[in-house]
Amino acid sequence: MAESKKYQPDQYGYYGEYGGRYAPEVLIPALEELEECFESAKKDPEFIKELKEAQKNYIGRPTPLCYLENLSDKLGGAKIYLKNEGLAHTGAHKINHCVGQILLAKRMGKKRIVAETGAGQHGLATSSVCARYGMDCHVYMGARDADRQRPNVFWMETLGAEVIPVHHGGKRLKDAVNAALKDWITNVRDSHYLLGSCLGPHPFPEINRYFQKVVGEEIKSQLVEQQRTLPDYVIACVGGGSNAIGAFNEFLEEESVQLIGVEAGGQGPEVGQHAARFQGGRVGVVEGYKSYWLQDEHGQVQDTVSISAGLDYAGIGPLHAFLHDQGRVKYTSATDKEVLEAVKTLAENEGILSALESAHGLVEAIRLAPTLSKDKTIVVNLSGRGEKDLFIFGRHLSSSSFREFIERYAEEFKESDN
Ligand SMILES: *Cc1c(COP(=O)(O)O)cnc(C)c1O
Numbered sequence: 017m018a019e020s021k022k023y024q025p026d027q028y029g030y031y032g033e034y035g036g037r038y039a040p041e042v043l044i045p046a047l048e049e050l051e052e053c054f055e056s057a058k059k060d061p062e063f064i065k066e067l068k069e070a071q072k073n074y075i076g077r078p079t080p081l082c083y084l085e086n087l088s089d090k091l092g093g094a095k096i097y098l099k100n101e102g103l104a105h106t107g108a109h110k111i112n113h114c115v116g117q118i119l120l121a122k123r124m125g126k127k128r129i130v131a132e133t134g135a136g137q138h139g140l141a142t143s144s145v146c147a148r149y150g151m152d153c154h155v156y157m158g159a160r161d162a163d164r165q166r167p168n169v170f171w172m173e174t175l176g177a178e179v180i181p182v183h184h185g186g187k188r189l190k191d192a193v194n195a196a197l198k199d200w201i202t203n204v205r206d207s208h209y210l211l212g213s214c215l216g217p218h219p220f221p222e223i224n225r226y227f228q229k230v231v232g233e234e235i236k237s238q239l240v241e242q243q244r245t246l247p248d249y250v251i252a253c254v255g256g257g258s259n260a261i262g263a264f265n266e267f268l269e270e271e272s273v274q275l276i277g278v279e280a281g282g283q284g285p286e287v288g289q290h291a292a293r294f295q296g297g298r299v300g301v302v303e304g305y306k307s308y309w310l311q312d313e314h315g316q317v318q319d320t321v322s323i324s325a326g327l328d329y330a331g332i333g334p335l336h337a338f339l340h341d342q343g344r345v346k347y348t349s350a351t352d353k354e355v356l357e358a359v360k361t362l363a364e365n366e367g368i369l370s371a372l373e374s375a376h377g378l379v380e381a382i383r384l385a386p387t388l389s390k391d392k393t394i395v396v397n398l399s400g401r402g403e404k405d406l407f408i409f410g411r412h413l414s415s416s417s418f419r420e421f422i423e424r425y426a427e428e429f430k431e432s433d434n
Contacts, residue, residue, distance in 0.1 A: 023338070030218075032336050033299075035306060047219065080103060090365060093390065101400060106400045110212065120328075124208065129151045129207065131196060132155070132193050135161065135165055148361075153178065155172055214278050216303060222335055233266050235250065236267070249395070251280070252346070253377045254336060276346050279294065279347060281352070288320075297310045318330055325372075326371070356409075358375040
């Protein structure tokens with residue numbers, strides 16, 4: 017589709033008033049180098065060829081678009097389709113921009129990758145592409161997060177990354193961001209900062225949009241092939257915003273397609289109990305860009321609550337802030353409780369395990385479908401698969417026998433160590 021200027025940033029990286037490049041002076045040359053590299057890569061047939069090859073043979077694209085016949089019949093309204101990014105390599109959509117950025121890093125002659133990770137999913141995808149493309153990988157992680165997400169730390173190390181726990185501040189994601197930025201400033205000549213969503217200083221939001229937009233392009237062509245129509249609704253969960261931008265981008269200028277982003281409603285509507293930036297967030301500049309942020313009364317970034325690690329973030333990508341104010345995308349939220357219910361519903365009716373993040377989108381589809389007629393079509397972007405959430409499901413959904421298993425396993429583990 018020919019791209020009009022409507023939802024593109026200006027030359028300084030602003031979408032309306034949001035976005036921009038609020039970075040320390042020492043990083044400006046690196047951001048400019050990255051922007052130039054990105055602009056030239058998009059026009060280079062060799063680069064596009066290498067990207068397409070990796071999308072097909074490493075990531076496993078195209079991912080399927082699957083009609084959920086059982087669930088749609090049961091709800092008795094619109095047809096629901098699932099775009100299954102959970103079947104992409106490493107189990108989620110994050111691999112799309114990780115592969116893209118690693119190819120840009122290679123093109124710039126960088127040998128070293130710096131990243132931060134909260135729950136570890138971005139660190140895992142980053143570690144994977146670093147192993148494949150022969151880059152030295154350094155992942156910063158808040159010490160508290162590293163403790164909570166031990167399995168992901170284990171896999172990152174197995175993939176050859178150095179995982180550096182950060183012991184300052186609250187020992188969480190924002191402390192890891194600061195530590196990773198400090199590393200990048202120190203090593204900026206040979207390092208690329210591999211940023212994990214459609215956010216950060218310009219040009220990162222555009223770079224990640226470019227590598228994620230394949231998701232929406234596939235949705236369009238697959239739906240046309242399967243039922244000869246465009247969707248009436250496209251729904252996606254929104255943390256930083258990359259899987260949602262990926263799913264929405266192709267349809268931004270198709271006014272008949274309604275777009276819905278679903279934020280983390282957490283434990284409830286009070287500030288401090290959720291991560292829904294459009295419910296109580298205020299405009300601010302943090303982490304290099306201007307957007308909506310959940311802040312306390314002193315303007316400090318608010319701690320957030322969500323059952324899903326990937327949506328547990330106080331800021332939101334600047335294009336989402338713009339799309340929100342323009343009214344082009346509607347934003348709703350789903351609570352932890354609704355999300356657990358939706359995971360079960362999808363599993364039982366369709367045999368598909370959803371990530372907790374993606375299930376926020378499912379909640380909205382399950383609310384919406386019965387209110388629509390049978391000739392309407394909803395596409396939900398399933399950003400990731402559910403296996404990674406085993407321990408959270410295990411605790412919430414079951415069962416004393418799962419607990420007993422964990423305890424027995426821990427005992428056996430201890431014994432085998434001696
Ligand atoms: C990280 C993650 C998200 C949130 O990131 P976005 O940039 O908002 O897409 C959503 N789903 C899954 C499965 C994730 O791992």
